[in-house]
Amino acid sequence: MPDGNVLLEARGIVKRFGDLAxxxxxxxxxHAGEIHALxxxxxxxxxxxxxxxxxxxxxxxGAVSWQGRxxxxxxxxxxxxxxxxxxxxxxxxxxxxxxxxxxxxxxxPDAAGRGLxxxxxxxxxSYGLPLDPAARVASLPVGVRQRIEIVRCLLQRPxxxxxxxxxxxxxxxxxxxxxxxxxxxxxxxxxxxxxxHRLEEVRQLCHTATVLRHGRVVGRPDPKTASTADLxxxxxxxxxxxxxxxxxxxxxxxxxxxxxxxxxxxxxTPFGVSLEDISLExxxxxxxxxxxxxxxxxxxxxxxxxxxxxxxxxxxVEIDGRPCGRAGPAARRRLxxxxxxxxxxxxxxxxxxxxxxxxxxxxxxxxxDISVGGVLRLGQARRLAERIxxxxxxxxPPGDPEAxxxxxxxxxxxxxxxxxxxxxxxxxxxxxxxGVDIGAATEIRRELAALARSGAAVLxxxxxxxxxxxxxxxxxVISRGRLSSAVPAAETTREAIGLLMGGAAD
Amino acid sequence: MRIELRQRTEDSRLMVWLSPLLALxxxxxxxxxxxxxxxHDPLRALYVYFVKPLTDAWSLxxxxxxxxxxxxxGVGLALAFRTNVWNIGAEGQYxxxxxxxxxxxVMLPEVQGPLLLPAVLVCGVLGGMAWAAIPAFFRVRFGxxxxxxxxxxxxxxxxxxxxxxxxxxxDPEGYNFPESRLFEADAVIPALAGRMHFGTVIxxxxxxxxxxxxxxxxxxxxxxVIGAAPRAGAFAGFSERGSIMAALTISGGLAGLxxxxxxxxxxxxxxxxxxxxxxFTAIIAAFLGRLNPVGVVFASLLLALTYIGGESAxxxxxxxxxxxxxxxxxxxxxxxxxxxxxxxxxxFLPARRAAARAEDAP
Numbered sequence: 001m002p003d004g005n006v007l008l009e010a011r012g013i014v015k016r017f018g019d020l021a022x023x024x025x026x027x028x029x030x031h032a033g034e035i036h037a038l039x040x041x042x043x044x045x046x047x048x049x050x051x052x053x054x055x056x057x058x059x060x061x062g063a064v065s066w067q068g069r070x071x072x073x074x075x076x077x078x079x080x081x082x083x084x085x086x087x088x089x090x091x092x093x094x095x096x097x098x099x100x101x102x103x104x105x106x107x108x109p110d111a112a113g114r115g116l117x118x119x120x121x122x123x124x125x126s127y128g129l130p131l132d133p134a135a136r137v138a139s140l141p142v143g144v145r146q147r148i149e150i151v152r153c154l155l156q157r158p159x160x161x162x163x164x165x166x167x168x169x170x171x172x173x174x175x176x177x178x179x180x181x182x183x184x185x186x187x188x189x190x191x192x193x194x195x196x197h198r199l200e201e202v203r204q205l206c207h208t209a210t211v212l213r214h215g216r217v218v219g220r221p222d223p224k225t226a227s228t229a230d231l232x233x234x235x236x237x238x239x240x241x242x243x244x245x246x247x248x249x250x251x252x253x254x255x256x257x258x259x260x261x262x263x264x265x266x267x268x269t270p271f272g273v274s275l276e277d278i279s280l281e282x283x284x285x286x287x288x289x290x291x292x293x294x295x296x297x298x299x300x301x302x303x304x305x306x307x308x309x310x311x312x313x314x315x316x317v318e319i320d321g322r323p324c325g326r327a328g329p330a331a332r333r334r335l336x337x338x339x340x341x342x343x344x345x346x347x348x349x350x351x352x353x354x355x356x357x358x359x360x361x362x363x364x365x366x367x368x369d370i371s372v373g374g375v376l377r378l379g380q381a382r383r384l385a386e387r388i389x390x391x392x393x394x395x396x397p398p399g400d401p402e403a404x405x406x407x408x409x410x411x412x413x414x415x416x417x418x419x420x421x422x423x424x425x426x427x428x429x430x431x432x433x434x435g436v437d438i439g440a441a442t443e444i445r446r447e448l449a450a451l452a453r454s455g456a457a458v459l460x461x462x463x464x465x466x467x468x469x470x471x472x473x474x475x476x477v478i479s480r481g482r483l484s485s486a487v488p489a490a491e492t493t494r495e496a497i498g499l500l501m502g503g504a505a506d
Numbered sequence: 507m508r509i510e511l512r513q514r515t516e517d518s519r520l521m522v523w524l525s526p527l528l529a530l531x532x533x534x535x536x537x538x539x540x541x542x543x544x545x546h547d548p549l550r551a552l553y554v555y556f557v558k559p560l561t562d563a564w565s566l567x568x569x570x571x572x573x574x575x576x577x578x579x580g581v582g583l584a585l586a587f588r589t590n591v592w593n594i595g596a597e598g599q600y601x602x603x604x605x606x607x608x609x610x611x612v613m614l615p616e617v618q619g620p621l622l623l624p625a626v627l628v629c630g631v632l633g634g635m636a637w638a639a640i641p642a643f644f645r646v647r648f649g650x651x652x653x654x655x656x657x658x659x660x661x662x663x664x665x666x667x668x669x670x671x672x673x674x675x676x677d678p679e680g681y682n683f684p685e686s687r688l689f690e691a692d693a694v695i696p697a698l699a700g701r702m703h704f705g706t707v708i709x710x711x712x713x714x715x716x717x718x719x720x721x722x723x724x725x726x727x728x729x730x731v732i733g734a735a736p737r738a739g740a741f742a743g744f745s746e747r748g749s750i751m752a753a754l755t756i757s758g759g760l761a762g763l764x765x766x767x768x769x770x771x772x773x774x775x776x777x778x779x780x781x782x783x784x785x786f787t788a789i790i791a792a793f794l795g796r797l798n799p800v801g802v803v804f805a806s807l808l809l810a811l812t813y814i815g816g817e818s819a820x821x822x823x824x825x826x827x828x829x830x831x832x833x834x835x836x837x838x839x840x841x842x843x844x845x846x847x848x849x850x851x852x853x854f855l856p857a858r859r860a861a862a863r864a865e866d867a868p
Contacts, residue, residue, distance in 0.1 A: 343737075352734055376727060
């Protein structure tokens with residue numbers, strides 16, 4: 001256990017975005033030579049805190065001291081000058097340039113001279129991160145790209161290295177290698193602030209931990225002695241209340257209306273997630289919630305359900321007993337399914353088009369009076385939009401405004417209402433209340449419950465665990481592209497869900 | 507005082523149509539300065555350039571003749587641009603359309619009859635479509651930029667035409683001039699009046715068809731959605747690849763039709779300079795016409811006027827008729843610049859408040 005001097009100390013950090021306190025009176029101290037875990041769910045305030053430490057955000061209140069002296073970190077360049085380096089979750093590399101050129105771009109001009117290639121080789125080899133300075137980034141796998149970012153930081157001899165979810169893009173073998181490097185750095189006295197939600201990893205690697213929830217520090221457990229369950233409980237806040245189902249009985253209501261059987265697909269981009277053997281059934285009358293931390297395959301799962309990504313075989317997806325794995329979104333809608341994606345602008349709706357045209361977007365295949373023989377009935381589309389606006393209390397400018405003129409919450413009510421208005425038999429919705437105010441969120445959740453009561457099968461993907469617990473009859477958890485089996489909400493706990501979200505099922 | 511651009515909550519429908527008028531006014535100012543710098547009386551020069559052609563029956567006719575290919579190509583480009591497909595190679599599709607349409611009249615001059623002209627026009631359309639299908643295929647299959655590939659194919663098409671009229675298709679009775687034999691009567695588009703021919707009617711029909719397609723049909727909606735938000739298009743169940751292929755080939759087909767209509771209706775034979783850059787000028791017509799088929803008709807008439815005005819200025823003022831290109835370029839730059847006001851409005855801040863605001867800024 002390292003016991004170096006206090007390197008970085010933050011006291012009473014507060015950062016507000018509007019009404020939301022992303023960081024609310026956070027204290028954090030990092031010692032030289034320690035690997036310090038920063039744990040928390042999405043939206044717990046981890047990113048905000050490290051952005052403040054790295055100088056890309058300024059706190060509203062609180063103070064930071066560096067090696068015992070007060071420090072104001074005005075921007076990332078000042079942070080680097082102090083000796084703070086950061087490796088971001090998403091890399092900022094130029095694909096067309098070589099490794100050495102990419103590194104040179106991030107260094108002060110005097111350090112980016114002739115000897116750089118040799119320095120890169122020396123540093124990368126001494127830390128077990130082999131890199132070829134002349135290789136072109138475009139040809140390198142993700143794990144190697146991350147090495148470039150790390151070596152780029154190491155060349156500036158940092159005293160503190162901040163790593164934002166570094167293993168989310170790595171294979172287990174690459175991750176193991178990264179841990180070796182981090183342990184070695186810590187052994188040399190460098191501090192590492194390690195952001196993660198993977199509990200096993202934190203227990204394996206980290207010396208100390210700070211857990212955030214809703215912008216506050218909720219615990220400083222010792223990761224060496226705490227169990228994964230302890231950490232999960234802190235992270236998701238099991239102290240607040242035990243999970244309970246929407247209906248409480250958890251009894252399956254009707255026949256299976258949406259079924260996924262053995263869905264596997266390989267990610268087509270470096271930041272995509274591969275889905276592994278996902279199976280799921282949703283019955284009429286129930287809401288199944290899919291919990292999980294962002295970037296664990298939710299987008300890919302939704303696209304496979306909506307038909308934006310076709311499955312390998314027809315039988316992989318079934319809607320009301322009819323196989324449709326190879327069918328596109330319009331065909332699946334004709335089978336009675338409806339979909340609401342996470343992103344409103346540019347996915348669920350076209351920002352620059354009017355509400356009537358946005359109504360046509362998902363209704364052209366199912367509403368016979370909207371498109372007759374390939375000719376649009378604009379009057380009908382307009383009446384449809386007006387009906388959605390009136391029925392779902394969408395506050396919109398008068399007339400037929402463009403979608404981008406609506407506030408986020410009202411546009412969400414519109415895109416949810418557009419599907420509910422059809423009385424679908426199956427509804428798949430992703431992040432139903434993301435970025436929506438409490439009033440609209442309550443309304444949307446009530447509508448989803450009402451739809452399920454009317455006999456429809458509802459699948460809700462959400463990163464908001466409170467929402468999942470509030471609306472779901474059964475809950476499954478997605479982690480690294482795998483889906484746990486759905487269990488009745490009444491029979492599970494926050495703790496159990498938190499464990500699954502942290503990848504404990506692996 | 508400080509001037510700021512502030513984003514509007516919704517695009518200004520008024521500015522969409524005011525912007526080209528504003529651009530035109532700026533072009534006149536620019537022209538006046540340019541003429542003055544060249545040592546001409548600016549008002550007289552502007553009169554010679556922009557007004558005098560409108561006072562002659564002959565030049566009015568000529569404006570319609572030149573506006574016809576511009577409108578045909580321009581509506582196709584409007585469709586492509588709305589689909590977010592940047593077909594910059596209409597000049598090449600126009601050229602290949604002219605070449606393919608000329609196959610029957612040049613190689614089989616003995617073929618005659620009432621079906622010849624429709625066959626000639628269809629060949630022209632197919633030629634343009636085929637030429638545009640090349641960049642479309644590369645874009646859809648390999649993700650290559652259609653801006654570059656379609657533009658490069660312009661030069662290939664022009665060299666193909668050049669080779670044909672200097673080589674295999676050279677008129678044996680043409681005194682060695684680089685030109686094909688003249689089209690026989692049945693292959694020529696009938697005249698309407700003077701130099702104007704029936705191609706103008708075809709162009710207007712094409713404009714009407716595209717206006718209906720874009721504004722009233724599901725297919726047109728598909729093009730617009732794919733152009734504005736491809737992800738939303740995929741979510742709606744539309745095929746992005748299909749839309750890209752269709753938008754490029756339709757615009758290529760219309761450019762090909764413009765090419766063969768010009769050769770058959772106006773020129774009567776193939777030669778190396780069958781276009782004064784119609785394929786490029788039509789890009790300006792598409793933007794000036796707000797990517798709206800009806801708007802493209804008016805923009806085409808205006809751009810045709812810049813061609814005739816250039817000739818008029820050459821005769822009356824002794825300025826090179828290349829001045830037409832300068833004016834066309836100026837119109838495009840000004841209209842694109844004025845389009846900022848569709849999404850933003852000007853906001854004037856008094857100096858004191860501007861200073862206060864600067865202090866607030868982080």
